[in-house]
Amino acid sequence: MHIRIVAVGKLKEKYLKEGLQEYIKRLGAYSRLEIMEVPDEKVPDKPSDTEAELIKRKEGDRLLAGAGEKDFIGVALDPRGEMWSTEDLAEQMRGWELYGPNLVVFFIGGTLGLSKEVHAACKAKWSLSRLTFPHQLVRLILLEQVYRGFKVNRGETYHR
Numbered sequence: 001m002h003i004r005i006v007a008v009g010k011l012k013e014k015y016l017k018e019g020l021q022e023y024i025k026r027l028g029a030y031s032r033l034e035i036m037e038v039p040d041e042k043v044p045d046k047p048s049d050t051e052a053e054l055i056k057r058k059e060g061d062r063l064l065a066g067a068g069e070k071d072f073i074g075v076a077l078d079p080r081g082e083m084w085s086t087e088d089l090a091e092q093m094r095g096w097e098l099y100g101p102n103l104v105v106f107f108i109g110g111t112l113g114l115s116k117e118v119h120a121a122c123k124a125k126w127s128l129s130r131l132t133f134p135h136q137l138v139r140l141i142l143l144e145q146v147y148r149g150f151k152v153n154r155g156e157t158y159h160r
Helices: 015-027 049-067 088-097 115-122 137-154
Strands: 001-010 032-038 073-083 104-108 124-127
Touching: 001 049, 001 137, 015 032, 015 104, 015 137, 049 088, 049 115, 088 137, 104 115, 104 137
Parallel strands: 001 032, 001 104, 073 104, 073 124
Antiparallel strands: none
């Protein structure tokens, strides 16, 4: 399975970059992985609804362009999405490997979230938690959970 993470904004924090590199290395045994960063838009302190929609649409266009191919399984990371346990994610991944196109794209929005267009392109909306996380941290959490999903599906041990 080929996994692509397309995220708004550039990761700057050294500790997050180091964590990502560790999971990129681990996932190399299971999957081809790409992480693409698309530029974020400047967000005013109190954007109007119209401004917010325009910002999300601009970022969304970049996210969808980052998906590249037309035949992919899109997963929108969204706090209003469906809550999956690790086992639920592993089951989803099994289905993607067996029945889906080869490419799974996880979309991580910016400060204001994802556009309607990105949501429409996705087959799944997944919430990592009801808590709010910085979108930069979501990348690390996502990679760790995908790695764990591969381990579960292969019956391999992983610390609990």
